[in-house]
Amino acid sequence: MQERKDASFSYKFPDGDRRLAFSRQPSFRQWEPHLSSPSPSSSTNPLMHRSHSFKPYLARSDSTVSVPFLEKSEKKDSTWIVLMLAAVRGVANGSRPMKRLALMISLNVAYSMIELLIGLFTGRVGLVSDAFHLTFGCGILTFSLFAMGVSRRKPDETYTYGYKRLEVLSAFTNSLFLLFLSFSLAVEALHAFMQDESEHKHYLIVSAVTNLLVNLLGVWFFRSYARVNIVYWKPEDMNYHSVCLHVLADSIRSAGLILASWLLTLGVENAEVLCLGIVSVTVFMLVLPLFKATGSILLQIAPSNIHPSAFNKCSRQIAALEEVFEVQARFWELVPGYCIGSVSVQVKNGVNEERILQHVNGLYNDLGIQDLTVQIDYR
């Protein structure tokens, strides 16, 4: 399992190597990929760079506050506008997944516009509702794209940890949307069950097929993430995973609609209810792990890839030092793969803090936690 060396690590999973996603790699290697990934962009995010050599404290000597501003002004609004423009520029010279996502979004937008117009002019409600649904989905995907573009910015004064969290946020939003989708499909199934009106399915076939094709294209783009349970090594993983699940869920829904109308022509009763119900349950099960994972990062739950017993062991090892009275440690994940901790150690008066700092840092560095703040209280 140790063959996962730096060289093979690009921003995409190597296609054939499925071992990686299912195994729990020892996390002390976690930070290496950040070093060597071609991290396709100009930004050399200082957050994600760690030197190989052992350094007891964080090596940065600049205050984060003194990083020169990238934006012209402080105000929030113009910052976001500047960010949007930067994102547009960023897509043009962005990473491959970004370009693919942008392509997909534009396809979807074009398609939904056409559908909306046709639906409006011919008065078919089904097309309009489908168009709306697509538009919502496109909006969410655009937010994902935006997150991909923005997250490469360097940390600045207000965002001292950088913008990588945005990817996790967009993954969370995506999974939330998919949960809503599954609920609405369930409601639709209920609706069809009670009302028994199925005539509007016929002319939706064309739109469903087109939808399916577009979404399958998207699934193909992100095919290495087409899995339910993925171990996340990098923040972009979550985002790509969420996008993939999004298009996957959409294609499942279209496939379900096609199947339902086919079954109806075969004369199977309640086909619609059945298909919609199955699709709803499937989407729900697909999305739940992603939702939990992103939610736990946003909730600042202790990192899941480090076993709690490892934390306990470290605490005990620190407390085992004779001059230490008490240890308290809190950890949270900024993005998958980057852990931050606050440790508070109570020691006897007059003890040299260097030694303790080195000890604590060494212990946690072995676990892969680089960003630590250790407070030493003297009693």
Added chain:
Amino acid sequence: MQMERKNSPASASPSQVINIDIDPDADPPTSPPITNPSPTGDSKACRGGTCDLSYTKDSHERYASMRKLIIAVVLCVIFMTVEVIGGIKANSLAILTDAAHLLSDVAAFMISLFSLWAAGWEATPRQSYGFFRIEILGALVSIQMIWLLAGILVYEAIVRLIHDNGEVKGFLMFAVSAFGLVVNIVMAVLLGHDHGHGHGHGHGHEHGHGHSHEHRHSHGHEHGHGHGHEHRHGHGHEHGHSHSDEHGHTHGHEHEHGHGHDHDHGQGHDANTVTTYFHHNHHHDKDVKEPLIKNGNKKSKRNINVHSAYLHVLGDSIQSIGVMIGGAIIWYKPEWKILDLICTLIFSVIVLFTTIKMLRNILEVLMESTPREIDATQLEKGLCTMDGVVAVHELHIWAITVGKVLLACHVTIAPDADADVILDQVIGYIKRDFNISHVTIQIERQ
């Protein structure tokens, strides 16, 4: 994770005596059980890691908010059943759709209730910072639902436009949405007002009815402690008059109000109360002149979840008005259908604007960014000017939820300085001037 040391006044500057920090040892017996029992009671670190991260002081406020929400839910359910029965009897889709909207209201309230309840859970080793983030996530989910519902309403308007075969009765639309509007206004009043059913809070804020203004306060401050908080007012509403909040704490940071408050330590907000609004003639008399000091200067602040439920109800009432106007138009002149759609679109956009401020707050918290009310540059400068301190780096300030701020930084000191004294000074300075009480400082020697 740091509490004010009991023996610190000796080393602290005189201005610290104003601080009304209350030591956790002096807590009422409702202290939470501690997860890491410490060998002695006198320590700088929080016991059990929960000190200020626990909600002992705030549980009162939380229960108040939860009570309000529960009442709102019950009311909603009652109205919903009324509408459903009426809709089935009259066999009208419009009424049933409105009942579905009320159902979505109930869902939003449930989310808020759950967030409020979950935020009070004790911190676990896995969730070492407590569960306060759940509030933020719950608010995010609520707001997403608002957006979703706005989209659904626009979709319905388009459907109405397409199905122009007279099955849409303008009068029925008007009546149903008027009823919905009344219901929503009742709930907005309920959620917006701090009726203080004998809570003994010293709040005296008042709101106008309807949607003429809003102000949001952060919840979750322990009133005995000096915590950071933020006040943000209004979304798109005029807030020339919107609040008489009270602050009982010393603040070293700026608030983002457009209105002056005087921050006296706990006396009267008499100066503030004169800014109450005569034009809205409801008046929460009782609490305004109450002696606030006795309650430890509790702030009247809106919990973010109650506020998001309020926003939901507000959005619904705005949309009800839009639907009413549309229904009136269709009733009056059925051929002006397009106006209905335009109206709905406009009102949906208005609703979305009301949510933007809150969304921005949520985003800032979730991105672990420096909260707005804290001036990081000033803090760093202040730290650097302390004697013994050579440099400050790795300064991170972030908020767990809207009111609770944490700080972590590395301070490099001169090789001969006394680490303990400097640590005390730094922590004291940060607590005093910026009201951040969860501080982790790593002292390094040059």
